[in-house]
Amino acid sequence: MTDNLACVEIVELVTDYLDGALPAPLAARVDAHLPGCPGCRAVLAQWGAVIALAGQLSPADVRAADPLVRQRILAALRRTRHR
Amino acid sequence: METTRPPTALGAARLARRLRPVYVAAGLQNVTLWVPVEKLFMTSIGFSTAAIGVMAAVYAVVVPLLEVPSGILADRWSRRGVLIVALGALAASVTVGGLSQDVGWYLVAAALLGVSFAMDSGTYESMVYDAVVEETGDGGPFERAIGRVRLVQSVALVVGALAGGVVAEVLSPRAAYFLTLPWIGCAAVAVVLFREPSLHRREAPEPIRAQVAATYRTLLEPGRLRSVIALMVLGAVLMQAVFEFGPVWLVALDVPPVAYGPQWAGLTLALGVGAVLGARPGVLRRPVLAVLAVLPVGACLLLASSRAALLVVAAQVVVIGVSATVGVPLARRLHDGIPSALRAGVASGVSTLSWLVFLPLSLAIGLVGDRAGIDAASWLLVAVTGAGAVLVGPALRAPATRTFPAQRFRPADDPDWPGHWVTPPRDWPADLGDAQAVLRAAVDDLPADQQDVLVARDVHGRSTAETAQLIGTDEAIARALLHRARAHVRDQLDDHLASRVDP
Numbered sequence: 251m252t253d254n255l256a257c258v259e260i261v262e263l264v265t266d267y268l269d270g271a272l273p274a275p276l277a278a279r280v281d282a283h284l285p286g287c288p289g290c291r292a293v294l295a296q297w298g299a300v301i302a303l304a305g306q307l308s309p310a311d312v313r314a315a316d317p318l319v320r321q322r323i324l325a326a327l328r329r330t331r332h333r
Numbered sequence: 334m335e336t337t338r339p340p341t342a343l344g345a346a347r348l349a350r351r352l353r354p355v356y357v358a359a360g361l362q363n364v365t366l367w368v369p370v371e372k373l374f375m376t377s378i379g380f381s382t383a384a385i386g387v388m389a390a391v392y393a394v395v396v397p398l399l400e401v402p403s404g405i406l407a408d409r410w411s412r413r414g415v416l417i418v419a420l421g422a423l424a425a426s427v428t429v430g431g432l433s434q435d436v437g438w439y440l441v442a443a444a445l446l447g448v449s450f451a452m453d454s455g456t457y458e459s460m461v462y463d464a465v466v467e468e469t470g471d472g473g474p475f476e477r478a479i480g481r482v483r484l485v486q487s488v489a490l491v492v493g494a495l496a497g498g499v500v501a502e503v504l505s506p507r508a509a510y511f512l513t514l515p516w517i518g519c520a521a522v523a524v525v526l527f528r529e530p531s532l533h534r535r536e537a538p539e540p541i542r543a544q545v546a547a548t549y550r551t552l553l554e555p556g557r558l559r560s561v562i563a564l565m566v567l568g569a570v571l572m573q574a575v576f577e578f579g580p581v582w583l584v585a586l587d588v589p590p591v592a593y594g595p596q597w598a599g600l601t602l603a604l605g606v607g608a609v610l611g612a613r614p615g616v617l618r619r620p621v622l623a624v625l626a627v628l629p630v631g632a633c634l635l636l637a638s639s640r641a642a643l644l645v646v647a648a649q650v651v652v653i654g655v656s657a658t659v660g661v662p663l664a665r666r667l668h669d670g671i672p673s674a675l676r677a678g679v680a681s682g683v684s685t686l687s688w689l690v691f692l693p694l695s696l697a698i699g700l701v702g703d704r705a706g707i708d709a710a711s712w713l714l715v716a717v718t719g720a721g722a723v724l725v726g727p728a729l730r731a732p733a734t735r736t737f738p739a740q741r742f743r744p745a746d747d748p749d750w751p752g753h754w755v756t757p758p759r760d761w762p763a764d765l766g767d768a769q770a771v772l773r774a775a776v777d778d779l780p781a782d783q784q785d786v787l788v789a790r791d792v793h794g795r796s797t798a799e800t801a802q803l804i805g806t807d808e809a810i811a812r813a814l815l816h817r818a819r820a821h822v823r824d825q826l827d828d829h830l831a832s833r834v835d836p
Binding site: 256257258259261262264265266269271287288289290292293295296297299300301303304305306307 | 736737742750751752753754757758759760761765768772787791797808812815816819822823826827
């Protein structure tokens with residue numbers, strides 16, 4: 251692996267980075283890349299905007315017409331409650 | 334150079350309609366009635382074994398020489414146009430061949446066939462991939478589409494071979510050549526009816542030297558594509574070796590002549606069925622990939638040790654089938670990683686590399702087979718499948734879709750900023766307006782598994798562990814699905830905001 255992460259690799263890591271799921275050295279290299287790269291900072295900000303906007307959706311907004319999805323989520327919730 | 338993207342559900346229906354001429358053309362082109370009786374016909378017009386060797390050599394020289402140039406022509410001019418020329422060369426080859434009275438003219442026919450094959454190679458794939466991206470904005474449906482193309486091709490080959498045998502019996506071998514012509518004509522009509530994608534066209538065409546250099550550089554540069562290309566080459570080499578030398582195993586086992594037809598048909602159908610299976614998303618799960626990596630090695634070990642004809646044929650079918658299966662996600666990864674303007678050139682280049690590797694291998698198989706028997710030559714195939722097994726992980730475990738198209742970033746050998754943005758994305762405005770509606774539509778568009786993860790994580794606020802358990806997978810895959818889902822939503826919002834600012 252190269253010492254400096256390039257933008258093309260950074261954008262693949264954004265979700266893991268925001269989840270804190272990157273191994274510490276890799277996360278540190280992302281941290282090192284961001285201050286000098288307005289493009290990747292923009293992508294990170296856009297990712298955050300997507301998450302925030304999605305969080306504002308009510309569960310009813312989101313294709314509640316699909317009974318299979320609802321059933322699966324309900325079944326899983328029932329399972330976790332009875333544990 | 335971003336294309337507008339209609340909602341996915343509508344796009345899928347339009348894609349199916351748009352690709353129909355491609356499926357039809359691929360099928361019609363492969364109704365090659367003359368193939369089963371070719372050697373018979375050649376012997377009747379005076380071919381000795383040595384002359385057959387010369388014909389194979391003519392073909393083996395013409396194809397690799399012309400593949401990449403015809404691919405670059407397809408990229409600069411038109412993929413459809415190159416296919417029409419290829420069909421013309423095929424028609425010419427079949428006509429000259431059918432009219433031949435001696436070796437010389439048939440060699441001309443063989444050269445024309447080589448031209449046709451070289452122009453075909455890489456062109457269908459590139460047309461299909463670009464049409465998929467144009468209709469749905471994503472490389473996802475490509476695997477199903479290319480699987481279907483391969484299935485249609487293999488079924489047509491088998492049907493054509495059966496019909497050709499009948500025609501040669503009832504009429505004559507020459508008739509089998511001429512009766513292929515109407516099928517070629519219909520294939521050409523289907524190609525003309527196809528609405529070609531225009532993603533590879535640029536406003537200002539690149540100078541040809543730069544395009545040639547970029548094509549070769551993409552083929553050979555170190556990086557993520559290298560393991561993909563290497564595995565594609567090994568797969569192609571393996572398939573070609575089994576098709577070419579497969580019957581030699583049957584000869585060594587004294588199998589009755591009636592078995593040779595079914596053996597060839599089995600291999601050809603395995604190609605199509607394998608490709609269709611390769612399009613299924615479950616193929617990339619770790620246990621499935623492990624099996625796919627090891628199965629061909631086991632099959633070649635069987636080839637080296639078994640004396641039972643049925644097992645030998647089954648092993649050959651497995652090798653072809655698995656290679657075809659793995660080839661589909663590999664093709665997806667190749668095309669996801671290259672810009673449209675280089676697509677047909679690079680795809681042809683992979684085929685040329687396969688030829689270059691196959692030639693010494695086939696000489697080696699011939700040599701070892703002569704000295705020590707064909708089962709000893711199997712060990713060469715064991716080595717090839719072993720090398721392939723090692724590459725399966727690196728080539729296929731990495732996620733397929735790039736978050737942004739390859740051309741947004743500078744290439745790996747850029748002197749100043751390799752891998753950095755060509756044009757960095759702009760920050761979004763503070764006021765996102767009616768983004769909620771766009772977001773809802775984008776989430777609706779998502780394939781079911783991505784939608785489940787996004788809804789569970791970002792709407793319901795569940796953790797990765799809970800989400801992974803909910804959809805029945807592991808955390809790494811759940812996070813990868815989430816990444817793709819968020820990337821799609823981001824793309825839709827970005828398009829919406831861009832069109833709002835610059836109406």
